[in-house]
Amino acid sequence: MPDTTPPAIMTRGDIQRAARLSVAPMMDWTDRHCRYLHRLMSKHALLYTEMVTAPALVRGGALHLLDHHPAEHPVALQLGGSDPEELAQAARLGAQAGYDEINLNVGCPSDRVQSGTFGAVLMKNPALVADCVAAMRAAVDIEVTVKCRIGVDDQNPEDVLPEFLSRVGAAGCGRFIIHARKAWLQGLSPKENREVPPLDYDLVLRMKGMFGGLHISVNGGITDLDQAQSFLDAGLDGVMVGRAAYHQPADVLCQVDRLIWGQGTDSDPAQVVQQMRGYIEAHLDAGGRLHQITRHMLGLFAGTPGARQWRRILSEGASAQGADFNLVSHALDAVLTARAQAVA
CATH class of the missing domain: 3.20.20.70 (Aldolase class I)
Known part of the structure; x- marks a missing residue:
């Protein structure tokens, strides 16, 4: 964070x-x-x-x-x-x-x-x-x-x-x-x-x-x-x-x-997702809903392997009662799998 x-x-x-x-x-x-x-x-x-x-x-x-x-x-x-x-x-x-x-x-x-x-x-x-x-x-x-x-x-x-x-x-x-x-x-x-x-x-x-x-x-x-x-x-x-x-x-x-x-190094969207964990969990603990945050994250992997799976998993699941960071982790796993397959 x-x-x-x-x-x-x-x-x-x-x-x-x-x-x-x-x-x-x-x-x-x-x-x-x-x-x-x-x-x-x-x-x-x-x-x-x-x-x-x-x-x-x-x-x-x-x-x-x-x-x-x-x-x-x-x-x-x-x-x-x-x-x-x-x-x-x-x-x-x-x-x-x-x-x-x-x-x-x-x-x-x-x-x-x-x-x-x-x-x-x-x-x-x-x-x-x-x-x-x-x-x-x-x-x-x-x-x-x-x-x-x-x-x-x-x-x-x-x-x-x-x-x-x-x-x-x-x-x-x-x-x-x-x-x-x-x-x-x-x-x-x-x-x-x-x-x-x-x-x-x-x-x-x-x-x-x-x-x-x-x-x-x-x-x-x-x-x-x-x-x-x-x-x-x-x-x-x-x-x-x-x-x-x-x-x-x-x-x-x-x-x-x-x-x-001219400062710093490029950030990695996958690492950004992991860095969102604490923020998301705090939001949920305060009574918020997952989709209120993840709706802004749908384009994170635009144009890269796994982007479609990422959007689908979050779009379909983030509004469900009880949805939490586990859903985000599941979506990220799909992206990382697609990345690995693309370079294999």
């Missing part, structure tokens, strides 16, 4: 180094169990929570949404909201909970998020985003960042993105993660908004040229570490990987410490 002692306070420089490669906030996916698994695979990658809405924390008192394991650091809390004072209060709660960074969501296009007047619709109101950032910055000592799109609907990204970065940057945001696609607020589902609008990586690169003092990461459509390194070589400060880090985590996170930071 990772070290569970409280982490040392991370400096802004520490977080910016970690942001060379980050795992995107993904609703229903990057919960605390997922983040713990990812941390076993990489010591250095910056991890993000699912989006937590400021109203849920401030008005709803849902402080359990801030729960995280000490081993997850460096870890950032992503907030959704559009009321500066409420976001300031939520950021304060996040900082008190021990997060290393507070990130404001200005990219989610879902109808539910739009109805709350936050997410990607805020691209239309950079002055309000600037007010939100200024309030959050005044409330906490840790870094406040923004994840945004290049524009929405009929906006011309060449015009709106520079204005957005200028105004929000002037309010105190020194680091932006830019999803290199527009969002269409009507007519496309959130899934389609991750796939249909064309990617414009060149625009993000031009923004780095225009705003050299800002730390800029690119997000969207990045599938492997070679592609990530090419963006770093081109001058961007960081790369955020989403679905690839979730569905093929070993391909991204097991090698990232060595390839992106």
Whole structure:
């Protein structure tokens, strides 16, 4: 298991180094169990929570949404909201909970998020985003960042993105993660908004040229570490990987410490499974269910011998009453057997 002692306070420089490669906030996916698994695979990658809405924390008192394991650091809390004072209060709660960074969501296009007047619709109101950032910055000592799109609907990204970065940057945001696609607020589902609008990586690169003092990461459509390194070589400060880090985590996170930071050796997914034992047993002892964790582990062996058996055993058995780590061990044995047969 990772070290569970409280982490040392991370400096802004520490977080910016970690942001060379980050795992995107993904609703229903990057919960605390997922983040713990990812941390076993990489010591250095910056991890993000699912989006937590400021109203849920401030008005709803849902402080359990801030729960995280000490081993997850460096870890950032992503907030959704559009009321500066409420976001300031939520950021304060996040900082008190021990997060290393507070990130404001200005990219989610879902109808539910739009109805709350936050997410990607805020691209239309950079002055309000600037007010939100200024309030959050005044409330906490840790870094406040923004994840945004290049524009929405009929906006011309060449015009709106520079204005957005200028105004929000002037309010105190020194680091932006830019999803290199527009969002269409009507007519496309959130899934389609991750796939249909064309990617414009060149625009993000031009923004780095225009705003050299800002730390800029690119997000969207990045599938492997070679592609990530090419963006770093081109001058961007960081790369955020989403679905690839979730569905093929070993391909991204097991090698990232060595390839992106030049530190450590590659982690082995089979060893990661064994390292999950204590965490899983503690979760079960507290009344949790096995599938709440193993659903995030299904892609661990993607593309390798035994992957199908691994997914089948866990998918079919992890929801059963009384399922425990013995099921995971059984699935891992199937993988190791398939590995041995493949090299025989």
